[in-house]
């Protein structure tokens with residue numbers, strides 16, 4: 638049993654990215670960080686230039702050719718958006734940019750402004766051409782936003798890179814999107830112990846510990862990006878139909894899945910579905926597991942065969 642771990646960290650994608658390995662491997666770690674940087678540079682919409690920004694800036698004018706990974710991610714996001722129209726929409730960009738939640742200049746827009754921007758969020762106006770890898774937003778002002786899936790996609794790419802370096806036991810943490818590789822060499826029975834953050838805690842306190850093997854753990858929560866105004870909390874996960882932050886009983890949803898892309902997609906969708914519809918959905922999709930943290934401080938675990946959960950905070954109760 639290995640006894641030492643080696644942690645590598647960098648600030649990327651506006652968050653702390655860390656990699657834990659069990660043999661030192663500076664070269665693998667650097668390759669991982671460089672690859673994340675390259676992907677972030679292609680996918681971001683928080684800087685003036687990126688492949689996704691080129692698509693957005695050409696909206697209503699012409700198609701833009703992108704690199705194969707960006708094309709493939711957009712293609713998947715379009716599929717999900719057309720299937721889960723009420724909860725997930727990659728074309729939500731104009732609404733995200735109007736509210737600016739988590740950024741300088743955040744505001745509660747008036748309903749007329751929201752209505753105007755909503756007209757620019759129809760994912761059916763995204764035209765894809767698989768032969769040329771090009772993406773065309775057919776209406777001027779449309780904007781793609783991959784914020785709900787980019788980290789998941791990138792975490793899976795990191796896993797692939799680590800495999801190329803023959804690393805099969807590791808933890809990748811992209812600011813809370815956690816992907817565990819293989820079995821843990823340091824814990825009993827090979828389970829990885831991954832902290833689940835207590836919502837709104839100031840010092841990164843934990844609500845509990847999720848124990849998994851070879852799984853991704855992704856959380857969507859209203860405490861990640863929000864502001865308060867007149868005692869109302871406005872957070873960063875939007876109802877694509879209204880253009881307002883989703884208002885339901887949940888503080889957060891954590892998805893345990895095989896790939897991190899899947900985890901990221903479904904954390905956003907399951908947040909929108911809420912605990913009742915979400916649990917129904919999961920009963921028919923048993924390869925996904927979930928931990929719902931509710932505002933009334935109860936916790937609901939669904940499809941527990943893929944993980945176990947140890948509660949740490951006695952403010953919460955598992956029901």
Ligand code: AMP
Nearest residue numbers: 724725726727784785857873874875905
């Ligand atoms: P996540 O934390 O994975 O749930 O993703 C939230 C991020 O995705 C937000 O910061 C927005 O950039 C974007 N977003 C917000 N609401 C939606 C939605 N309903 N569908 C797709 N992306 C969204």
Ligand code: MG
Nearest residue numbers: 785901902905
């Ligand atoms: Mg997500």
